[in-house]
Amino acid sequence: MPARPDYPTFIAGHAEVIERINAGDAGLPTLDILLRVAQEALGAVGMLFAEYGTSGGRIVAATGAAEWALGRPIETESPIAMRMLTGLPTQVLTLDRLEGKFPHQATGRGLHTMLATRLSLRGMVIGSLHAFYPSVDDLPTIEHHTLIEFVGTNLAHMYGHQAGLPVHGDGPVVAALTDGLAIIDFDRKVRLWNPAAEQVTGLSQADVLNATLPFPIPVLDQTLDHRLADGRWLKITASELTGTVDSIVVTFRDISDQHRREGDRDLFVALTSHELRTPVTVIKGYADTLNSHWDELPEYERRHAADVIGQRAGELARLVDRLLSSADEAGPAASSPPAPFDLVEALRLAERDLPTALRRRLLVRLPVDLPKAVGDRSTVTTILTELVTNADKYSGDGSSIELTAQSDERTVVFRVSDRGIGVRPEHVERAFDRFWQAESGDRRRYPGAGLGLYLVRRVIERQNGWVSLRPRDGGGTVAEVRLPRG
Structure with a gap:
């Protein structure tokens, strides 16, 4: 760590951030730039920002050696969250001296010292900003403290304007936390x-x-x-x-959320009837044709009709599972407790269950020596099907969808990457909301109930994993799933 922050670099980068804010362009893109500027100025190897809400929080922005944590949920009772919520506003923490999953995973990736500051707005804690260093000898100076506090003040200012922030639906409530x-x-x-x-x-x-x-x-x-x-x-x-x-x-x-949930139920009924109607109509149409004209149809048309009925029945079964799981407020229940399993084998079996059209687009590149993951193996098929279906929906017919996997010291990860229309940075968290789609007009171009990613996140987080989306370099989207390593 340098003895002093790199002020010239910070001033130059901060000027760009201010210009974007003044132009009305805030939200995640500007937040990401601010973190990258702060990382370089502070001499850190990684930065992250955790957004807090009334029931927990989530890491909504990360750079450098902390990017692996993007999308990770934060429990308010975790050791780091408790220190940030109740301790000094700015603290230096030695990660290998802390209990909990996050410190364990961070030290496994070579991160040992953390400089963190708390962000407050109108008396409420809205998040925390963290800078990471690779050595226990990296002790930030008072100037490093002052600079990260200044960056935190800028972030709080962005939240005060509410331009693209908070990021996710469970984010900070700028309304009162008391009556x-x-x-x-x-x-x-x-x-x-x-x-x-x-x-x-x-x-x-x-x-x-x-x-x-x-x-x-x-x-x-x-x-x-x-x-x-x-x-x-x-x-x-x-x-x-x-x-x-x-x-x-x-x-x-x-109590707007309560009324919104009642509206969600109405929307659920409307979307359910809409989504079920298409496959049911197709199945009935082909079945009626076979029943009424069996003797008149040539063999190849009978086989085609049977193939379509089978494909649509499969789509219908998956849709019913998705809708029923979404309707269950307790979430999709895991059929077995988390246990070590071969993720590569599970992914290859799940690939075989994909519809033929999806299998033809999927380019699989899985390592042969991937460590075991800890989770519920039976959910891998559902997770992969939803992620590949989502990638297929938003990408052109001629492009491939890639399935890759790797591991680090604490987690096993697989990714579904496409070259489609991409996800906007300000939508990477909202995409996991139930019934949400990027634009109201998208429902015509990209039909669907907006439930797939919502269910994926709930299933994965029940297994102590996390899932995130990010724009792909060169265009497209990357969906990343992380599970604990066995």
């Missing part, structure tokens, strides 16, 4: 308006004090769901303020 609270008199005039109320409604104290409460009040000791003008939903309760005779305390919180 909004107002105290009103019997004329409905607001006498108290707490900070959480400002965050939930977007209305400041100056906007509402001594004014009429800006939403209806339920019957005392009951609740009311109310939709705001911006489309968000509040759950509102009201009760008398103890110790007073003329005041009411009103509490409210944002």
